[in-house]
Amino acid sequence: MKAELLYEGKAKKVYRREGTTDQLVLSYKNDATAFNGKRKASFEGKGRLNNEISSRIFTFLHKQGIETHFIERLNETEQIVRQTEIVPLEVVVRNLATGSITQRLGIEEKTLFAPPIVELFYKDDDLNDPLINDQHALFLSSVTEQELREIKEEALKINGVLTDLFQSINLRLVDFKLEFGRLACGSIVLSDEISPDTCRLWDLNTEEKMDKDVFRQGTGDLLEVYNVILQRLEDIS
Ligand code: C5P
Numbered sequence: 001m002k003a004e005l006l007y008e009g010k011a012k013k014v015y016r017r018e019g020t021t022d023q024l025v026l027s028y029k030n031d032a033t034a035f036n037g038k039r040k041a042s043f044e045g046k047g048r049l050n051n052e053i054s055s056r057i058f059t060f061l062h063k064q065g066i067e068t069h070f071i072e073r074l075n076e077t078e079q080i081v082r083q084t085e086i087v088p089l090e091v092v093v094r095n096l097a098t099g100s101i102t103q104r105l106g107i108e109e110k111t112l113f114a115p116p117i118v119e120l121f122y123k124d125d126d127l128n129d130p131l132i133n134d135q136h137a138l139f140l141s142s143v144t145e146q147e148l149r150e151i152k153e154e155a156l157k158i159n160g161v162l163t164d165l166f167q168s169i170n171l172r173l174v175d176f177k178l179e180f181g182r183l184a185c186g187s188i189v190l191s192d193e194i195s196p197d198t199c200r201l202w203d204l205n206t207e208e209k210m211d212k213d214v215f216r217q218g219t220g221d222l223l224e225v226y227n228v229i230l231q232r233l234e235d236i237s
Pocket of ligand 1: 090099100101129176177212
């Protein structure tokens with residue numbers, strides 16, 4: 001099913017799908033990293049949970065008319081996607097202040113951003129993924145001005161759709177990171193994954209953190225909270 005290994009990242013391996021020229025197999029690893037790889041651990045079952053969670057979210061987004069790279073979940077830890085050339089931008093959408101923005105700009109925790117704030121980071125581990133502006137993004141990536149505008153609009157649309165989805169399972173979508181990729185035909189679609197590794201999700205009633213912050217901050221059991229997210233998603237589909 002999978003041929004050569006094309007790339008190994010911190011959380012996933014990427015293979016070419018055997019017999020195809022334009023499809024990939026994403027294989028989710030059990031590894032968790034934080035602070036740009038400075039903290040590392042492995043959690044048996046994390047790969048399965050994120051593969052299942054991300055597959056469900058991408059399927060939901062597809063139903064809402066959002067174009068993505070996702071084709072189908074292959075097995076417990078793998079999924080098939082269309083091959084894209086990843087745009088080296090991390091697009092972060094924030095509904096509530098927490099994490100890096102509170103430190104960087106001195107904004108008080110839990111300040112509501114209405115409208116939400118979109119930030120761009122340059123995807124480069126050696127540089128620690130620095131925050132960049134639109135002009136930097138145009139210089140550092142292949143996207144045009146129009147495409148960058150569309151990427152940001154799409155990120156806000158996805159924020160709306162996912163905010164409602166998570167609210168329906170009693171979770172608050174605090175912030176999240178998206179990546180986009182260019183298909184062979186030239187169009188840009190949502191790529192990578194959407195999971196508790198890439199989103200901050202707080203229980204609506206208790207404000208308990210239900211995402212990778214439990215690992216980053218050492219405040220809880222990663223597998224337990226990821227399991228709850230999957231169970232709640234399973235309950236509605
Ligand atoms: O750390 P920061 O507050 O900038 O993170 C914003 C959001 O982006 C969080 O949901 C975090 O999980 C996600 N993120 C990510 N990958 C990174 C950096 C941030 O998924 N490399």
